[in-house]
Amino acid sequence: MANSFDVIILGGGPAGYVCAIRCAQLGLSTAVVERDKMGGVCVNIGCIPTKALLHSAHLAHALHSAADFGITVGDVKTDYGVAMKRSRRVADTNSKGADFLMKKNKVTVIKGTGVLQPGKKVKVGNDVYTASKAVIIATGSRVKGIPQIGLEINKTTVISSDEALFLEKAPATIAVVGAGAVGMEFADIFNAFGSKVTLIEALPRILPLEDAEASDTMTKSYKKRGIDVLAGAKVKKADVGKNKVTLEVESGGQTQKIDADMVLMAAGRAVNTENIGLAECGIKLTDRGFIQVDGNLQTTAPGYYAIGDIAGPPMLAHKGSREGVVVAEKIAGHKAHAIKYDNVPSVTYCHPEVASIGLSEDKAKEQKLDYVVGKFPFSANGRARGTGETEGFVKIIRDKKYGEILGAHIVGANASEMIHELAVARENEYTVEEIDLAIHAHPTMSEAVAQAALDSLGRVIDM
Amino acid sequence: MATTVVMEALSPTMEEGRLVKWSKKEGDQVKTGDTLAEVETDKAVMELVARADGSLIKVVVQEGQTVPVGNVVAYIGAVGEKVDGAGSGKREAGSVAPAAAPAPASKPIDPPPAARPPTPPPPTEAGRIKASPLARKIAQDSGIDLRSVAGSGPGGRVVKKDVEGSHQPSAINRPPADGRRLTADGSPYEDVPLTQIRKTIAKRLVTSIGPIPHFFLTTEVDMERAAEAREAINKQLGDHGKISFNDIVIKATALALAKHRACNAWFQDDHIRYWNEVHVGMAVAVEDGLITPVIRNADLKSMLAIGQEAKVLAGKARERKLQPSEYTGATFSVSNLGMFDIDQFTAVINPPESGILAVGSIVSKPVAEDGKVEIRRRLRLTMSCDHRVIDGATGAAFLKTLKQMLENPLAMVL
Numbered sequence: 001m002a003n004s005f006d007v008i009i010l011g012g013g014p015a016g017y018v019c020a021i022r023c024a025q026l027g028l029s030t031a032v033v034e035r036d037k038m039g040g041v042c043v044n045i046g047c048i049p050t051k052a053l054l055h056s057a058h059l060a061h062a063l064h065s066a067a068d069f070g071i072t073v074g075d076v077k078t079d080y081g082v083a084m085k086r087s088r089r090v091a092d093t094n095s096k097g098a099d100f101l102m103k104k105n106k107v108t109v110i111k112g113t114g115v116l117q118p119g120k121k122v123k124v125g126n127d128v129y130t131a132s133k134a135v136i137i138a139t140g141s142r143v144k145g146i147p148q149i150g151l152e153i154n155k156t157t158v159i160s161s162d163e164a165l166f167l168e169k170a171p172a173t174i175a176v177v178g179a180g181a182v183g184m185e186f187a188d189i190f191n192a193f194g195s196k197v198t199l200i201e202a203l204p205r206i207l208p209l210e211d212a213e214a215s216d217t218m219t220k221s222y223k224k225r226g227i228d229v230l231a232g233a234k235v236k237k238a239d240v241g242k243n244k245v246t247l248e249v250e251s252g253g254q255t256q257k258i259d260a261d262m263v264l265m266a267a268g269r270a271v272n273t274e275n276i277g278l279a280e281c282g283i284k285l286t287d288r289g290f291i292q293v294d295g296n297l298q299t300t301a302p303g304y305y306a307i308g309d310i311a312g313p314p315m316l317a318h319k320g321s322r323e324g325v326v327v328a329e330k331i332a333g334h335k336a337h338a339i340k341y342d343n344v345p346s347v348t349y350c351h352p353e354v355a356s357i358g359l360s361e362d363k364a365k366e367q368k369l370d371y372v373v374g375k376f377p378f379s380a381n382g383r384a385r386g387t388g389e390t391e392g393f394v395k396i397i398r399d400k401k402y403g404e405i406l407g408a409h410i411v412g413a414n415a416s417e418m419i420h421e422l423a424v425a426r427e428n429e430y431t432v433e434e435i436d437l438a439i440h441a442h443p444t445m446s447e448a449v450a451q452a453a454l455d456s457l458g459r460v461i462d463m
Numbered sequence: 464m465a466t467t468v469v470m471e472a473l474s475p476t477m478e479e480g481r482l483v484k485w486s487k488k489e490g491d492q493v494k495t496g497d498t499l500a501e502v503e504t505d506k507a508v509m510e511l512v513a514r515a516d517g518s519l520i521k522v523v524v525q526e527g528q529t530v531p532v533g534n535v536v537a538y539i540g541a542v543g544e545k546v547d548g549a550g551s552g553k554r555e556a557g558s559v560a561p562a563a564a565p566a567p568a569s570k571p572i573d574p575p576p577a578a579r580p581p582t583p584p585p586p587t588e589a590g591r592i593k594a595s596p597l598a599r600k601i602a603q604d605s606g607i608d609l610r611s612v613a614g615s616g617p618g619g620r621v622v623k624k625d626v627e628g629s630h631q632p633s634a635i636n637r638p639p640a641d642g643r644r645l646t647a648d649g650s651p652y653e654d655v656p657l658t659q660i661r662k663t664i665a666k667r668l669v670t671s672i673g674p675i676p677h678f679f680l681t682t683e684v685d686m687e688r689a690a691e692a693r694e695a696i697n698k699q700l701g702d703h704g705k706i707s708f709n710d711i712v713i714k715a716t717a718l719a720l721a722k723h724r725a726c727n728a729w730f731q732d733d734h735i736r737y738w739n740e741v742h743v744g745m746a747v748a749v750e751d752g753l754i755t756p757v758i759r760n761a762d763l764k765s766m767l768a769i770g771q772e773a774k775v776l777a778g779k780a781r782e783r784k785l786q787p788s789e790y791t792g793a794t795f796s797v798s799n800l801g802m803f804d805i806d807q808f809t810a811v812i813n814p815p816e817s818g819i820l821a822v823g824s825i826v827s828k829p830v831a832e833d834g835k836v837e838i839r840r841r842l843r844l845t846m847s848c849d850h851r852v853i854d855g856a857t858g859a860a861f862l863k864t865l866k867q868m869l870e871n872p873l874a875m876v877l
Contacts, residue, residue, distance in 0.1 A: 337617055402600045404623070429595030429623055 002108070005031045007331060008122045008131040009138055010114045010276065013040020014047075014317035015308025016138035017098050017107075019324025024105035026332035028133065032107055033114035033124055038098035039091075040140055042317040048094050049165050050185055052087035054349050057192030061351060065388065080170040080193045087165065116277035120303045123277075134303055134331045137283075137291060138324065139272040141309040145265045150238040151177065157245050158238075158263045161186065170195045171261040175247055177235060178267030179206035181348040184218070186264055188350040191227050198228040198258050200249060202267075205231045207348060211360040211409040213395060218354060218411065221391055238263070271310045286312070297327050305331075319344045345423050347416040352392045355419035357426055358407035361397055370400040374432065374456025376448045378412045380463045383443040389413035394452040396422070396432060403431035403457070414445055421449050432456050465540030466515040468499060470524075472532045473509040480504050480511075481529040482536065491519045493539060500536070511536070518542045594621035601626045606662025651739045654731070665730070665851035675730075676850040679809050680858045684869045686825050686840040692872040700767070708842075709745075709799050710770040712822055715868040717741045717761035718875055720795055723861040727794045729815035730851050736815075744793030744813060745773055747780040754780050755813055757793045797822060807843040817849035818858070820865075842869070 007023045009016045012034035023030040037044050056078075063076045102109050112124040120131040143160035145153040153160050161182055170193035176183045179201035187199045199206065199222065205215040206222075206229060215231075222229050233251035240263075247258045271289055278285070284292045284300040290313075291299055291306040299306050305327050308320030322339055329336035348354040364371045377393045378384035392412030398405055408422040425435055435453035440446050447462070454460045470480045480502040487499050493513040500511045517539040524536040538546045592609045594602070598621045602609050607626050614621035657665065665676075689711055697705045720727040720741045729736040741762040744755035756776035758769055779785045795817075798810040801824035810821040823843040829836045844865070848858040868874045 402597055402604070404597050429597035431596055431600065434596050 002029075003127065004130040004132060005029045005108065006131065006133045007031070007136060007328075008033065008114075008120075008129055008134075009136045010116070010122060011040065011138035011140055011272075011308070012038040012098065012102075012109065013138060013140045013308060013320065014042045015140070015320030015324045016040070016136070017101065017324075018321040019136055019138065019307060019328050020107045021101060021105045022325045022328035023331065024107050026328060026334065028328070028332055030105075030107045031110055031129060032102065033110045033112065033122060033129075035111070035113040037095045038102065038109065039095040041142070043094045043098060044091050045162050045165055047317055049087035049091040050161070050182075050189070051349060052090040053083055053165075053189045054185060054351075056083035056086070057189045058351055060192040068388065078170070078193045081168040083193070084165065084167060114276065116281045116283070116304070118281050118301075131303075134305055134327075136324075136327060137276070137278075137299070137304065137306040137310060138308045138320065139276060139310055140320075141269040141271045141315055143265065144268050144270040146177070146235075146267060149235045150240065151235065151263060151265060153265055154240065157240055157243065157261070158265060160265050164264055172196065173260045174198075174262045174264055175200060175245070175258055175260040176264045176266055178202075178265065179229075179231070180209070180266065181207075181346075183264070183266030184348050184350040184354075186266060187222065187227055191222075191225055196226075196228075198230065198260065200233050200235065200247075200258075201229075201231045202234055203232065207354060209346070209360075210348075210354055210356055211395060211407070212362055213393070214354050214356065214409050214411050217352075217392055218350065221352060269309070269315060273310065288312075296330055297323055314341070314344055314346065316344060316346065340427065343423060343426050345419045347419065349416060352389065352412045353415035354409075354411050355415040356407065356409045357419055357422050358405065359397060360407055360409070361395075364397050364406055369406060371397050371406055372400050372456050373397050374452045374454065374460070376451040376455055376460065376463060378445065378448055381443075381445055381448045381451075383445050383447070384412065386443070387413065394418070394448040396435075396449075396452045396456050398432045398453075398456045403433055404429070405432060405435070408449075408452075410449070412445065412448070418446050418449055421446060465520060465538040465544055465546045466517070467535045468511070468513065468537040468539060470502065470530050470532050470534050470536050471511060473502060473504045473511070479529055479531045482524050482526055483508055484526055485522060486510075487519050489519055489522050490542075493517065493519050513539060515539045518544075520544050521546050592621070593619060595623065597623050598626045606657070606665065653737050653739065654734045655737060656734045662733075675812050675814055677809075677812060677847050678850050678855065678858075679845055679847055680855070680862055681807060681843060681845040682862050682866050684842045684844060684866050685830070686842045686869065689869050689872050690825070690840050696766075704767055704771065706766045706770045708801065708825060709797075709822070710766045710773060711869070711872070712799065712820075712844075713743055713745065713758060713761055713769050713773065713797055714764075714766045715865055715875060716795070716797055716820055717743050717758075717764075718868060719861055719865040721762040722864055723857070725857045726818050726848075726853055726861045728817050728852050729794070730817055730849055731815060735817075735852050738794040740794070742792050742794045744790075744796035744816070744819075745776065746796060746798035746810070746819075747777045749781055749783070754785065754790055755793060755796055756780055756785055756790050759792070795819070801825060801842075807845055809845050810847050812847050812849055814849075817852035818861075819847045821845040821847065 006028035007030045009020050009032045012032045016032055017038060020030050020032045042048060060076060060078050063073055066073050110124050110129065114122045114124045116135060117123055120135050122129045122135060143162055145151050145158065151158050155163050164186055170190050173196040174190050175198045176187045177200050179199050183199060184207060187197050191197045205212065206219055207215045219229050230249060230251050233249050235247050236250050236255065237248035239246040245260050245263045249256055249258055273285060273289065273291065281304060282301040283304055286292045291310050293299055293306050293311050297305050297307055297311060307323035307327055309315040311323060326336040326339055342358055345355060345357045361373060374396045375393055379390040384390045389412065395409040396405060397407040405422060405426050410418050432453040436450055440450045451460055451462050473480065483501040483503050485500045487493055493499065494516050495513055497513045498510045499513050501508050502511045518541065519537060520540045521538045524530055530536065593614060594609050601623065609621055612621050612625050615625050616622040693706060693708065693711060724737050727738050727741055740760055742757050742759045743761040744757050746753050746755050758772050761769055776789060793816060796813050796819040798819055799822040800808055801822055805823050806826060807823045808821050810819040812819050825840050825842045827838055827840050830839050830841065832839065846858055846862055
């Protein structure tokens with residue numbers, strides 16, 4: 001194996017492997033150092049297997065109301081273990097897909113833990129590899145518990161998503177701490193697999209980064225499904241037993257005790273900055289612990305770049321992938337399209353799904369923008385009525401003067417797919433008028449996007 | 464590598480520029496957008512701004528020198544950097560000299576990415592301008608010509624931030640805080656940046672009828688009292704001279720302009736220059752064309768003085784002996800074809816002025832006066848207006864004042 005490359009990438013997750021492919025496409029000899037499976041957290045213990053489990057959850061839900069659709073099924077029984085094994089196969093298939101892409105693009109994969117050395121070198125085991133153009137750090141992040149409140153992950157009764165993804169069966173009761181995307185998704189999954197779920201969020205509402213109306217809709221939806229939702233709730237005390245955890249939770253001035261077989265810690269992630277030789281190479285961190293990068297994603301050490309979670313929020317796979325592409329193009333001497341971080345869509349794959357891009361209404365208000373809101377509920381959408389998925393809405397916040405789409409929020413089935421119309425619009429500076437002018441097929445849920453755009457213009461048709 | 468600073472075309476018709484004054488000196492640090500020098504163009508003194516960051520490492524054109532558009536005037540680069548062949552403002556090999564392009568035309572030599580100047584104006588394929596819908600809306604609303612905007616999006620696409628920057632008056636032509644200035648020869652004026660509505664009017668009307676959107680206003684003036692006054696004055700003057708109807712019209716026009724500054728103005732790309740003095744251009748037919756000598760401060764001069772000056776200037780014009788200072792700087796013009804028995808006509812504006820008065824012949828004709836038909840001497844005046852500067856009502860108000868003065872010559876001495 002050659003010991004020198006144009007580019008060496010530390011980490012084969014969605015940022016690193018996409019960066020490697022783009023580097024290879026641009027004619028750079030490229031190596032990826034990966035200590036585990038290709039695809040990183042996303043493919044192996046993140047995005048991909050959870051989506052497989054969420055689909056199982058979705059099917060379970062759908063079967064409960066099958067009779068309404070004229071389909072008789074016997075008792076609906078769920079088996080988390082079977083669903084988990086299927087999710088593993090999906091994850092493995094995707095990881096092998098990443099392996100294949102490395103081969104196809106002639107990217108060298110170096111198995112092992114890489115440590116950076118000065119002079120654009122990376123040490124893996126006893127071997128030292130040299131990069132002539134750049135070393136790219138894409139080591140990602142991992143789950144972390146909240147030891148401060150006595151909830152250190154013990155992998156049996158206090159678990160993270162890492163363990164939840166490998167459970168053989170769903171716990172009878174589970175408390176999910178943190179109602180961001182991970183907490184929302186596992187609450188959804190375990191609820192569908194028969195667990196009694198309590199969802200605890202410290203901030204005043206679940207999905208705290210989303211638009212307040214999205215949080216409201218999801219709170220109602222989850223409560224209807226029997227999930228206990230506690231927002232603005234603080235875990236005061238945790239009594240971690242061998243088979244049981246008792247939490248003392250304070251919300252709304254009242255303290256209650258919650259007994260659960262398991263606690264899933266879905267709050268907080270830590271970036272993987274330890275023991276990779278950052279300080280030795282002169283690579284500095286920000287106050288929040290991310291690697292400090294400039295506008296070109298270069299670290300404080302020339303020739304060393306950082307992409308993905310480790311380079312700062314939002315910690316999303318698609319943001320990391322795009323950074324990988326941009327860095328590859330810059331290293332190859334091309335003019336890369338600048339990343340507009342406001343245009344990174346955010347999706348939570350719970351049911352109904354929540355997807356958004358740009359500003360929430362609260363943020364628009366906070367920034368004192370002159371805006372108009374257009375909204376269209378799926379209860380008024382023919383396609384949604386047909387599938388019985390009428391929960392949710394499309395909400396578009398537009399600039400009053402020019403119709404610029406300041407923010408868009410979708411709660412509903414397939415929101416994750418519908419958000420991209422608005423992502424294309426925002427990236428290309430289409431206004432609500434262009435959204436309306438694009439002819440939307442009938443009947444589709446996407447019509448609600450066009451109707452929300454029209455509503456913001458004061459001329460909604462279907463409501 | 465150093466970036467060249469070239470003499471830019473600061474107005475659409477500018478072919479050369481005189482470097483009036485360097486605002487920065489060799490060794491000074493400059494940032495993109497900083498004023499480097501004041502440059503006198505064919506129309507005004509404007510600012511030459513930096514298109515790159517760095518140190519002003521060499522100045523090759525000295526104050527007072529005039530160089531064609533596109534020629535190198537200085538270099539911006541790293542401190543201590545040397546430039547080759549930085550002689551005397553010779554045209555950079557291969558550099559472009561856009562005679563009529565108001566867009567920045569600096570041509571960097573192999574610029575580092577950080578110092579790359581704005582991308583050239585967006586490529587237009589069959590007239591198509593690459594611009595986002597949002598940028599188009601902002602541009603339309605603000606009266607920004609997208610063709611003059613350097614796009615920063617993919618392939619030079621004009622995006623929001625490119626036109627948002629244009630909301631402010633550009634660094635070039637930025638007037639001082641109080642808006643008041645003097646030209647090189649001391650004429651006071653005030654530059655008022657084009658308001659958004661004026662920009663939109665300018666843009667729309669230009670696309671409608673050529674570069675200067677003319678419109679015409681005609682009025683008929685009763686000249687009985689002016690004729691009587693003229694006879695009386697001439698009688699009194701005796702051998703001391705005579706005043707003509709033309710002198711009366713010029714004087715009245717100048718006085719009316721002094722009262723209607725809105726018509727005593729130049730259209731200047733992105734602002735309107737309202738002159739605080741009245742210099743009336745007087746179209747004079749010469750052997751193979753015409754020229755417009757200028758009667759300066761005509762509003763302050765007596766009709767006799769105007770008449771004498773007009774006579775001298777017309778004579779010099781026919782003998783082609785006019786000095787440039789005698790035929791430039793008019794703030795408004797008058798064209799008189801009365802002596803050719805033309806009842807009424809329209810004259811073409813002499814840019815950058817925004818108005819010209821076409822004077823016909825005085826004709827005796829029957830008019831209704833106090834319910835009776837009377838034969839009176841009448842004069843038809845037609846004002847051509849540049850609609851970018853003068854609106855219908857503005858022009859009409861000016862003409863009304865002019866008509867009142869001519870119909871009641873005593874008003875002129877008020």
